[in-house]
Amino acid sequence: xxxxxxxxxxxxxxxxxxxxxxxSGAGLVSGLRKGDAVTVQSRTTPAVSFTLNGAxxxxxxxxxxxxxxxxxxxxxxxxxxKGCNQGACGVCTVLVDGRRVLGxxxxxxxxxxxxxxxxxxxxxxxxxxxLQRAFIGADGFQCGYCTSGxxxxxxxxxxxxxxxxxxxxAEHVAAQPGSSELEMRERMSGNLCRCGAxxxxxxxxxxxxxxxxxxx
Amino acid sequence: xxxxSFDYVAPTSVADALAALAEAGDDAKVLAGGQSLxxxxxxxxxxxxxxIDLGRIEELKGVSEDGDHVVIGAxxxxxxxxxSDLVRQHAGLLTDAIAEVADPQIRHRGTVGxxxxxxxxxxxxxxxxxxxxxxxxxxxxxxxRTVAAADFFQDLFETAVGEGELxxxxxxxxxxxxxxxxxxxxxxxxxxxxxxxxxxVRVDGGTIAEARIGLTNMGSTPLRxxxxxxxxxxxxxxxxxxxxxxxxxxxxxxxPSDLNGDSDYRRHLATVxxxxxVLAAAGA
Numbered sequence: 001x002x003x004x005x006x007x008x009x010x011x012x013x014x015x016x017x018x019x020x021x022x023x024s025g026a027g028l029v030s031g032l033r034k035g036d037a038v039t040v041q042s043r044t045t046p047a048v049s050f051t052l053n054g055a056x057x058x059x060x061x062x063x064x065x066x067x068x069x070x071x072x073x074x075x076x077x078x079x080x081x082k083g084c085n086q087g088a089c090g091v092c093t094v095l096v097d098g099r100r101v102l103g104x105x106x107x108x109x110x111x112x113x114x115x116x117x118x119x120x121x122x123x124x125x126x127x128x129x130x131l132q133r134a135f136i137g138a139d140g141f142q143c144g145y146c147t148s149g150x151x152x153x154x155x156x157x158x159x160x161x162x163x164x165x166x167x168x169x170a171e172h173v174a175a176q177p178g179s180s181e182l183e184m185r186e187r188m189s190g191n192l193c194r195c196g197a198x199x200x201x202x203x204x205x206x207x208x209x210x211x212x213x214x215x216x
Numbered sequence: 217x218x219x220x221s222f223d224y225v226a227p228t229s230v231a232d233a234l235a236a237l238a239e240a241g242d243d244a245k246v247l248a249g250g251q252s253l254x255x256x257x258x259x260x261x262x263x264x265x266x267x268i269d270l271g272r273i274e275e276l277k278g279v280s281e282d283g284d285h286v287v288i289g290a291x292x293x294x295x296x297x298x299x300s301d302l303v304r305q306h307a308g309l310l311t312d313a314i315a316e317v318a319d320p321q322i323r324h325r326g327t328v329g330x331x332x333x334x335x336x337x338x339x340x341x342x343x344x345x346x347x348x349x350x351x352x353x354x355x356x357x358x359x360x361r362t363v364a365a366a367d368f369f370q371d372l373f374e375t376a377v378g379e380g381e382l383x384x385x386x387x388x389x390x391x392x393x394x395x396x397x398x399x400x401x402x403x404x405x406x407x408x409x410x411x412x413x414x415x416x417v418r419v420d421g422g423t424i425a426e427a428r429i430g431l432t433n434m435g436s437t438p439l440r441x442x443x444x445x446x447x448x449x450x451x452x453x454x455x456x457x458x459x460x461x462x463x464x465x466x467x468x469x470x471x472p473s474d475l476n477g478d479s480d481y482r483r484h485l486a487t488v489x490x491x492x493x494v495l496a497a498a499g500a
Binding site for chain 1: 217218219220221222223224226247250251254255257258259267269271272295298299304311312315316318319320321322324325404405406
């Protein structure tokens with residue numbers, strides 16, 4: 001597997017990272033890895049403390065900054081992708097307190113004391129998560145742009161299934177959720193794949209869920 | 217796609233939120249779950265001076281029981297209402313409809329109160345709230361007042377919540393034992409309703425004793441299909457009887473025309489979806 005940014009002719013990522021003196025103006029208190037590329041303006045910059053991929057982080061960014069822009073533009077965690085930026089495509093799905101939400105429709109200011117997990121916290125190129133392996137095994141992608149969102153969403157979805165959260169395709173919403181392919185497609189309906197790799201995505205999630213002995 | 221700058225406050229009590237609202241006047245927008253407001257700010261359809269985030273007010277969250285009512289705090293997320301046994305048992309129509317709202321990601325942050333005050337006629341909670349004769353608890357500096365569902369929705373994106381006021385809870389009368397079904401017509405699963413019909417009925421010995429029908433996206437507000445409700449009373453829950461009663465589903469409506477369908481098409485959809493919803497709700 002080729003690492004992001006290490007392709008032929010690409011400069012090493014480290015060269016892009018400005019020094020800390022430049023960064024102090026970005027309003028980040030700690031956990032900083034990249035300079036400020038966002039021009040959001042706000043008169044208030046609420047300080048927010050939360051947990052990001054298991055590590056505590058404290059930031060003070062303008063009130064209008066989304067979690068998605070914080071991750072990508074300021075922390076250089078570019079595994080979370082930006083698609084429509086208005087809550088329609090699901091590409092920026094991350095987990096907050098184990099629940100799947102959209103990074104583009106969450107303000108950093110709303111994250112105080114929460115626990116955020118992005119694809120970087122799910123697995124690494126060296127040690128991929130079993131669900132990531134299952135996506136590779138089942139060809140659960142073509143271009144790969146929606147994949148990190150699909151994987152975070154699937155992890156949240158399997159937890160919802162285990163918790164008995166109702167869905168619209170069940171015969172009665174009050175019934176214990178079933179495990180049909182239709183059910184899984186409904187539960188993953190917030191994540192679009194414009195390559196149309198849906199069959200592989202469903203196969204990957206099913207294979208992972210079966211191997212994990214979990215619900216499906 | 218970057219919002220205009222704004223001041224941000226996140227009070228931890230309703231009293232503090234009302235004070236912030238009074239201070240900012242009509243330059244403020246109230247942030248509930250943000251699943252509609254954040255796109256609006258980003259597209260600069262609105263540029264408030266101040267955003268008042270209700271997300272840290274614990275007293276506005278949760279589902280509880282109060283005699284003949286189920287009380288849902290305005291800041292309760294769709295996901296928490298969907299998971300609520302109380303709602304499922306006593307107001308199953310709301311559970312049905314919320315299972316159809318957008319997608320799971322949106323449902324984890326979007327709130328029932330936020331959606332009701334936003335009052336998009338294509339939103340999925342207005343029609344069931346109307347059909348269930350929900351009471352809306354509105355709090356202002358002068359205290360609480362309760363508004364009936366019929367008076368809450370006033371026009372496109374307009375409700376009875378006035379300047380300086382907040383919707384703090386909804387009180388849903390228990391419809392224990394009533395059948396229910398939300399029939400939503402869309403092209404793709406997480407789309408806004410082209411048309412949807414919310415039906416809840418009480419069947420007694422094979423006969424429909426009471427029926428309440430709400431319509432989504434058939435006008436500038438959610439609507440009650442009162443003609444259908446009246447026509448259903450005393451009828452057997454058969455395909456033929458229900459079909460006949462539901463022919464009046466579009467009576468008194470003024471549905472929009474857009475790329476998804478013109479108003480005549482929506483009128484037709486309303487009759488079809490009403491029949492399906494009522495038959496399913498009646499267990500027929």
